[in-house]
Each structure stands twice: as C-alpha cells, then as structure tokens.
Amino acid sequence: MKKFIKEINFKLLSCVFAGLLLFVLLCVSILSILLTSKTEQSPIAKKVSADSVYASSEEQIDINNFLNTDIALSLQPNTSGFKLEYTAVPNRTEYEIYRKIKGEKGFTLIGTTQKNKYIDKTVITGNIYIYKVRAVIKQKEGQLEGEFSNKVKKKYVWFDKNKKMVALTFDDGPGKYTNKILKCLDKYDAHATFFVLGCQVKDFKSAVKKEDLIGCEIGSHTYDHLNLTVLSKKGIKNQVNKTDKLIKSLIGHKATLLRPPYGAVNSTVKKVIKKPIVTWDVDTRDWATKSASKTYDNIIKSVSDGDIILMHDIYSSTKNAVLKIIPALKKKGYQLVTVSELAEYKGIKLKNGEVYREIN
Numbered sequence: 001m002k003k004f005i006k007e008i009n010f011k012l013l014s015c016v017f018a019g020l021l022l023f024v025l026l027c028v029s030i031l032s033i034l035l036t037s038k039t040e041q042s043p044i045a046k047k048v049s050a051d052s053v054y055a056s057s058e059e060q061i062d063i064n065n066f067l068n069t070d071i072a073l074s075l076q077p078n079t080s081g082f083k084l085e086y087t088a089v090p091n092r093t094e095y096e097i098y099r100k101i102k103g104e105k106g107f108t109l110i111g112t113t114q115k116n117k118y119i120d121k122t123v124i125t126g127n128i129y130i131y132k133v134r135a136v137i138k139q140k141e142g143q144l145e146g147e148f149s150n151k152v153k154k155k156y157v158w159f160d161k162n163k164k165m166v167a168l169t170f171d172d173g174p175g176k177y178t179n180k181i182l183k184c185l186d187k188y189d190a191h192a193t194f195f196v197l198g199c200q201v202k203d204f205k206s207a208v209k210k211e212d213l214i215g216c217e218i219g220s221h222t223y224d225h226l227n228l229t230v231l232s233k234k235g236i237k238n239q240v241n242k243t244d245k246l247i248k249s250l251i252g253h254k255a256t257l258l259r260p261p262y263g264a265v266n267s268t269v270k271k272v273i274k275k276p277i278v279t280w281d282v283d284t285r286d287w288a289t290k291s292a293s294k295t296y297d298n299i300i301k302s303v304s305d306g307d308i309i310l311m312h313d314i315y316s317s318t319k320n321a322v323l324k325i326i327p328a329l330k331k332k333g334y335q336l337v338t339v340s341e342l343a344e345y346k347g348i349k350l351k352n353g354e355v356y357r358e359i360n
C-alpha cells in the first residue's frame with residue numbers, strides 16, 4: 001500500500017513538473033512572438049507620454065494640436081520614385097515613413113524627414129508598395145508618437161524619359177470590359193488614364209480601385225455625360241464635384257484631370273474647372289466603328305511620341321483592340337504612361353483650365 005501511494009505521489013509530482021515546464025515554455029514563446037512582431041517600432045526610439053513631453057518642453061507647446069491632427073497621405077510616381085505628400089502636423093519634430101512591399105508581413109521604417117513630403121527612390125518596377133506615415137516629437141527622453149496616416153497602396157513602374165511614350169485614355173467607363181483591359185495593362189507594366197463617369201463609377205467601384213492600384217490615373221468625364229458648354233456655372237461645378245466626391249471615397253483623392261464630354265469647352269468651362277482639361281489628338285473612332293481591327297489600325301498608322309489616344313472602355317471591340325495594341329505599341333518602343341506622367345516626363349507642368357490635346 002505504501003509503495004502504491006509513493007508511486008502515485010511520484011506520478012503526480014512529475015505531472016505537475018511537466019505542466020509547469022510547458023507553461024514556462026508557452027510564456028517564453030508568446031513573449032518572443034510579441035517582441036519580434038513589434039517591427040513597427042523604431043529600434044532606437046523610446047516611447048514617452050504626452051505629459052512628459054509637455055512637462056519637459058521649454059515653450060509649453062500645445063500637445064493636443066499634435067495629437068489631434070489626422071494625417072492624410074497621398075502618393076504620386078515621378079521620375080525618381082514615389083513621391084509621398086502628407087498633412088503638416090503642428091509641433092512635430094519629424095515624420096517617420098513606413099513601407100511594406102505587398103506580400104511582406106510587417107512595415108519597415110524606411111526614413112525620417114522634417115518636411116511634409118518624401119521621395120522613396122528605392123522602388124522597383126512591378127512591385128506593389130504600401131505606405132503609412134506618422135509624426136513624432138523627439139526629445140532627449142524619447143519620442144511622442146502620433147497616430148498613423150491612412151495607408152496608400154500602389155504599383156510602381158519606372159519609365160525612361162528619353163524614350164517614346166504615349167497616353168492611352170478611356171472615356172465613359174468603367175464598364176464590364178474594364179477589368180480585362182486592366183489585366184492586360186498590368187501584365188505589360190503599362191499605364192493608362194481613365195476618364196470615368198460618376199454615374200458609372202457607382203456600379204464598378206472595384207474597377208476604379210484597381211485602376212489606381214496598378215498606377216493608372218483617374219480623370220473625370222463628369223457625372224452624367226452632359227455638354228458642359230450649355231450648363232450654368234453651378235451646373236458645371238455640380239457635375240464635377242459630385243464625381244470628385246465619389247472618386248475620393250474610393251481612392252483617397254479627387255480626379256486629377258477633366259475630359260469634357262464631346263470635347264466641348266468654352267471660356268466659362270475653362271474658368272470654372274479647377275483642373276487641367278485633356279482632349280486628344282488620336283481619335284480611334286472606336287465608338288462609331290465598333291471594330292477591333294479598325295480601332296487597332298487607327299492607332300498603329302498614326303501613333304507618334306506624346307500622343308493622347310482616345311478610346312472607350314465600354315465596348316467589347318475596344319477591349320479586343322486593346323489586348324493587341326498594348327503589346328504592339330511596346331514592341332514599337334512606346335512606353336504607355338498616364339497623361340500626368342506624360343507631362344511629368346516631358347517636363348511640362350499642367351495648368352488648371354488649360355486644354356491639352358497632346359504633350360510634346
């Protein structure tokens with residue numbers, strides 16, 4: 001009987017011991033996971049509280065202003081990389097720029113700056129980058145960290161400004177063929193500009209987001225495709241603002257350019273529209289012929305450097321033409337860029353209210 005009790009005690013003890021060992025191992029692994037997942041923390045920065053910053057600052061700065069400013073971040077590609085611009089935060093000592101490449105787990109701190117813009121020159125064509133920014137107040141004791149900005153996500157494509165380039169543009173969409181066109185653009189690292197109609201955007205929201213993600217440009221083609229030259233100032237503004245609001249809700253900023261329906265512009269339109277106005281110099285007449293081969297031919301026989309080519313992403317024939325024209329233009333040495341990229345690479349600053357039919 002004694003031996004039996006001894007055996008039980010021994011078994012009980014070894015169970016407790018094994019249990020404790022497991023518990024300790026579990027704690028250690030949870031702790032190490034927690035520590036390694038904190039990649040968002042700058043390795044040198046010691047976080048301090050608002051109170052300690054307030055108490056130690058000589059001028060008794062208003063910390064609330066710093067803490068309550070939301071940072072809106074936007075992203076534009078340029079000749080040297082991605083240009084980030086963000087809200088200026090009062091009392092910050094610097095901004096921290098965080099980035100991750102699509103597929104990576106955590107964000108990495110890639111740089112700090114005192115300006116409210118930053119150019120990331122370390123981007124590579126074909127990668128999709130995600131950015132976020134925060135403001136910090138740095139002091140001897142450590143740093144006070146503000147909230148992160150919105151995240152922005154975009155594919156980077158580098159273009160050679162010394163080589164030929166054209167801007168494919170699509171009006172009246174998005175529509176049911178837009179996604180096929182986007183897939184083809186993405187495959188060839190090509191960009192295009194989509195002059196969207198507000199009334200169409202409602203039904204194809206994901207297409208607009210995809211356009212933005214792969215680096216295409218979203219311009220406005222008004223809300224209802226009305227001839228702006230017969231509208232009042234208020235009517236023109238209404239058509240543009242309604243569409244801008246919708247676009248901003250999807251991609252975080254308004255349409256960059258305007259293409260007036262029918263290309264119709266007068267002095268009132270130019271004055272009221274606070275955007276560069278873009279028409280075209282190559283008309284594929286895709287809407288009239290509804291022929292993929294004629295649309296293709298109309299581009300191939302007249303294309304030259306700096307052209308702005310007009311198409312409509314709402315016809316099956318146009319989609320079929322695009323699937324052929326993208327590789328064909330690339331083979332001829334053309335780079336396919338957005339209208340704003342065309343201007344940027346050609347060194348031309350687009351002005352609000354001015355009309356551009358080609359950029360050379």
Ligand code: NI
Pocket residue numbers: 171172221225261262
């Ligand atoms: Ni149109």
